[in-house]
Amino acid sequence: MIIIITGASHTGKTILATKMAGKYNYPSISIDLLKMGLIRSGYTDLTPLDDDKLTSYLWPVVREMIKTAVENGQDLIVEGCYIPFDWRKDLEERYLKDIRFICLAMTDRYIDDHFDLIREHASDIKSRLDDSDCTIDRIRQSNREYIEGFEKAGEKVTYIEEDYVGTTDSLL
Numbered sequence: 001m002i003i004i005i006t007g008a009s010h011t012g013k014t015i016l017a018t019k020m021a022g023k024y025n026y027p028s029i030s031i032d033l034l035k036m037g038l039i040r041s042g043y044t045d046l047t048p049l050d051d052d053k054l055t056s057y058l059w060p061v062v063r064e065m066i067k068t069a070v071e072n073g074q075d076l077i078v079e080g081c082y083i084p085f086d087w088r089k090d091l092e093e094r095y096l097k098d099i100r101f102i103c104l105a106m107t108d109r110y111i112d113d114h115f116d117l118i119r120e121h122a123s124d125i126k127s128r129l130d131d132s133d134c135t136i137d138r139i140r141q142s143n144r145e146y147i148e149g150f151e152k153a154g155e156k157v158t159y160i161e162e163d164y165v166g167t168t169d170s171l172l
Contacts, residue, residue, distance in 0.1 A: 004078050007103050109161065
């Protein structure tokens with residue numbers, strides 16, 4: 001089984017992936033680690049700020065990793081924000097049947113009511129050296145983009161509306 005976990009920044013993708021990896025004993029890969037390895041090694045001139053370009057750059061690699069894992073009967077959790085809205089079009093049914101897709105998104109109300117908590121937990125799993133771009137408006141906008149993009153593509157979005165832990169624990 002392949003589990004893809006995506007969503008906007010600060011939605012708790014890495015925390016959920018870590019919980020799932022522990023529960024199911026699946027290996028987990030963060031697309032952010034792949035991104036930074038490629039950037040820091042000089043294999044690309046892209047920077048961490050090139051979000052739009054990074055999705056089209058990273059997805060072909062991630063897609064082929066997923067296909068290889070399915071072909072080899074391996075379990076894998078793939079976590080990160082660089083999943084295109086129309087990701088399914090790139091995979092045949094023989095791959096799709098072995099993929100569970102999860103998109104996390106926070107509602108505006110949740111963001112408004114819990115913004116301090118979102119910021120407080122931003123570095124629970126990975127250190128965010130510079131999180132100055134984490135503003136309430138940016139978080140709202142990013143979550144709206146994920147909701148609109150994935151819902152338009154026909155994907156189910158898991159809304160974090162009141163209780164992050166309860167919502168994500170229900171996905172385990």
